[in-house]
Amino acid sequence: MIQFSDVGFQYDEGLWALKNISFQAGKSELVGVLGPNGSGKTTLLKLGNGLLRPRQGEVLLEGKSIDSYSRIQIAREVAMVPQQTHFHFTFSVLEVVLMGRFPYLKRFEFEGERDVEIARRALETTHSIEFASRPIDELSGGERQRVLIARALAQEPSVMLLDEPTAFLDLKFKKEIFELISSLVRANAIAAVVVSHDIELAAKYCDRIIMLKEGEIVFVGKPHEVLTCESVEYVYECSVVVDENPVTGAPRVSVV
Amino acid sequence: MEVKLQKGPLTARRVIGISLILMVALGAAILISLVCGTAKISFVDVFRVFSDSSHVRESTKLIVLRIRLPRVILAGLAGFTLSLGGLVFQALLRNPLADPFVLGVSSGAAFGAVIAIILGFSFGYGVPLFAFLGAIITIYLVLAISKRAMGVESSTAILAGVIVNAFFTAIIMFFIATSTEDRLHSMLFWLYGDLSQSRISYSVMTAPVAIAGFFLLYSFSRHLNLLAAGEESALHLGVNVERARLVCFLAVSLMVGVAVSFTGLIGFVGLIVPHLARMLLGSDNRLLMPVSALGGALFLIAADTAARTVMSPSELPVGVVTAFLGAPFFIYLLKTRGSRWTQ
Amino acid sequence: MIWVCITRRPFEVRTKRPMKRRAYLIMYCLLPVLILGLTSPEGVRGETFVDALGRRVVLNRAPRRIVSLAPSVTELLYYLGLGNRVVGVTTFSDYPPDAARKPKVGSYVHLNVERILELEPDLAVGTKDGNEPSSVALLEQAGIPVYIVNPRHVEDVADTLFSIARLCGVAQKGKRLARSLGDRIEKVRAQVRGLPKPLVFVQINLKPIISVSRNTIHNDVIRLAGGINVMADARITYPTVSVEQVLARRPDVIIISSMERAGRFEKARREWMRWKSIPAVRNNRVYLVDSDILDRASPRIIKGLETVAQLLHPELGKKELELNGGKTSEGTPYSP
Secondary structure, eight states: OEEEEEEEEESTTSOEEEEEEEEEEOTTOEEEEEOOTTSSHHHHHHHHHTSSOOSEEEEEETTEEGGGSOHHHHHHHEEEEOSOOOOSSOOBHHHHHHGGGGGGSOTTOOOOHHHHHHHHHHHHHTTOGGGTTSBGGGSOHHHHHHHHHHHHHHTOOSEEEEESTTTTOOHHHHHHHHHHHHHHHHHHTOEEEEEOSOHHHHHHHOSEEEEEETTEEEEEEOHHHHOOHHHHHHHHOSOEEEEEOTTTOOEEEEEO | OOOOOOSSOOOHHHHHHHHHHHHHHHHHHHHHHHHOSSSOOOHHHHHHHHHOGGGSOHHHHHIIIIIIHHHHHHHHHHHHHHHHHHHHHHHHHTOTTOOTTTTTHHHHHHHHHHHHHHTTOOTTTHHHHHHHHHHHHHHHHHHHHHEETTEEOHHHHHHHHHHHHHHHHHHHHHHHHHSOHHHHHHHHHHHHOOOTTOOHHHHHHHHHHHHHHHHHHHTTHHHHHHHTTOHHHHHHTTOOHHHHHHHHHHHHHHHHHHHHHHHOOOOSHHHHHHHHHHHHHOSOHHHHHHHHHHHHHHHHHHHHHHHHHTTTTSOOOHHHHHHHHHHHHHHHHHHHHGGGGGO | OHHHHHHOTTTOOOOSOHHHHHHHHHHHHHHHHHHHHHHSSTTOTTEEEEOTTSOEEEESSOOSSEEESSHHHHHHHHHTTOGGGEEEBOTTOOSSHHHHTSOBOEETTEEOHHHHHHHOOSEEEEETTTSOHHHHHHHHHTTOOEEEEOOOSHHHHHHHHHHHHHHTTOHHHHHHHHHHHHHHHHHHHHHHTTSOOOEEEEEOBTTTTBOOOTTSHHHHHHHHTTOEETTTTOSSSSOBOOHHHHHHHOOSEEEEEEOOOHHHHHHHHHHHHTOTTSHHHHTTOEEEEETHHHHSOSTHHHHHHHHHHHHHOGGGHHHHTOOOOSOOTTOOSOOO
16 A cells, blocks of 8 residues: 655745655555646656655655665555657567566576466456567557556556556557556555546545645545546636436536 | 567577577578688588697687687677667667767767877777767767657667768868878777777676676567657656666677777678678567577677678778678568658 | 816826717816707807897797888898798788788788787787887787887897897898998998088978987988978977978978879979979979888898989999999898
8 A cells, every 4th residue: 555645846946846745555456547638647656666765755665665665665555557669679568568577586587487477467458469479559548558557567566557558549449457456456456546637437446536736736536526626626727517427327528 | 661569579599599509500501601711721620720739730720720810809809889879779769770980879989999009008998988088978969969858769869870970070080081001000990890900808808798788688678679669658668768778778888899809990881780680580679689699699690700701812801891791681671661761 | 177187197087988978078168059959059058138128028039920010111031031930011011023922911010919929920020100009008918019110210120130049049140131231321421521511401291291309210321311391390200391491491402202103293393383483393392202121221222322322423323322232241132
């Protein structure tokens, strides 16, 4: 589980990108982070990963400050799925997923049977096992994203951080990914934080939603509670109408 | 261009197996090179020189042991170093155009060596040391110029390398143009590469650096694999990117610096061989490192043999031969991979 | 003493043949001399020679298979009549024509040591400028004596000639030839003494224009021929110069030392003709001199000297400086 305790972050001596951030994501919990661009969403994830160190407050992993973890130890606990990854050199899908085993292997060690097993299982779970020997750059956006999630799974993390995982995907894949994430979170008892622009899908699949505006948490709570006309309009500064999706019952945001 | 992929994960056995095959090929190449040259020497002669030297003419023994052998070994070590350096630079900068020559590291090393010669050091430890310093300074310059908030931007690094290359080469040319006659000749060789004055002592100094450097770099082979997806990705997975970058650049600079100080500037080795290896065997650095290194050794031994036999008794500078082989290959790469490199 | 032996009666052993005894004594004294004289040429056995760099070179007998490591050395060897002993030359050893037909051992800046070793020479003669020290070291390791010469001035050519002659066992001839070269130099010196010294610009490359500074043999030739090299003060040995600099120095004579054929020389001369403010151009004193007789430290440089002296001082007339060349006293075909 991951916890932000009154975290503040400042880039150089300028604006505070994040202020007074306090929240947590526990086992099997999927927390969605919503907000306009520039509200500090990506910074939040980087703090959760230990890539950035907070100026104020602290980030806690399994109750311990993230500062007490080494890079490798963090990588064993926290896995990040970026928006997009460009591979400058071609690797096969299996090789990419095996990269997730990096934190567990010693310097000159080669992957053993267990590692391969974990990788295969991750591929199966993400329905990408059939591309195992195909080059990563031949896959479509959706397929590639699934592979990246598999890589994250191979890290055997207790926390997963996802940075707009559906940003460049087709409608069909957007839903698929969210479903996948949701089921993974439950099946593997992972605490996940998802940053997204996809309000509807986040609303449907997340257990809790956090809304950020200008670096601060303005609303937090269950999707139904948080996603109201007023809150969305305030955060995104545009006129919307929020009602219920007739089929799923999840909050539906429509721009007017 | 097809990139071959592995069915299963890479195993130590595969790496060692392929390396052994290459080592055997290397042994054969060395043997063949000892037979080739201006003087007519046969395989039998070569065997006799090493086994029972009483039946061999003195001149043959000398030619094989004092002229050809030191030269062939140094060529192998230089090829080993430059090729490995090229592979590592390409991985670090995520750019297939990077190699010690393109990034200016070789010319920085040559510049250091030239300074050492001017200051009066002969080929003891003075020249390689200065060459190493020259290499370090160059790589520092190149990285400093191309560093951005998010890490090193590789296309800027390449450009910086081109400029640094031109700068140091110009300075070397300056020294050549203004030197007195006797220094002139020893400096000309910096521009084309010259293995004709090789001595065993050069190889003795280069070998430990090359081998130690190889193992050090190999310990970072997986780190380099992870860098292929970007520095951030690697960081997420637990790679200490700063440290990996620093150690690798330093290691390559040292290796290349030492090699260049004895052989002069030889280009294209670090460009061609890693690419060929990648085309045949995929992108896993754990396999590519030994293959590139050994392949580079093979390549340069072959190039040097060609350089001294094609126009016998005259000699082509070995850098000319590698350029002849490298430039067309480069053009081929550009045509087949085209715009993928602009990303 | 022999006389005493013969005339001192008390000790005299009256033999039947006193003449024979004397003959024996004489022969006994002369024997070592005879042996030396018959078995080897003048004084070369196991002899140590010191070359121009102070290196000791030991030869056990007169060298029979000589490799020349520079074109100037090739000419010197042929001049001494040792052409038949030369087994290998460098690529530009093109004079005399016979030399050009000998096996090539690489260029003088880049020797092919393998080829030299294959030829199994018993002596290699090289120059300080050019020959790589590491190649020389390799040859020595192979047991081949390497003798280095270093003629920097025109006068040195005669000395170099003599030392090579001594090395190869033809000291007498060498002395004679060296002296005659020296005489020719003296002659030129005498002719030009007291004459006004023209300013001379020497051009050794057409594009870019490269001249010569004071540490060169060209400079020496100009000096001996009674001229002043306008670029003698340049800091670089072979400076690249601009037309401007030449204009500023106003040479009276321009000498183009080049291997170019007439066509290109004419073009170069026409280039100069545009600058009428240069005295050399105004007075039509732009000359081409074959670079082979001006930049090689070989006997032909004496001819170069004579030619240049005549060009610089036309008032001397052709007869005074008639080339002494033609044949050496032994009639060898080398004509400097």
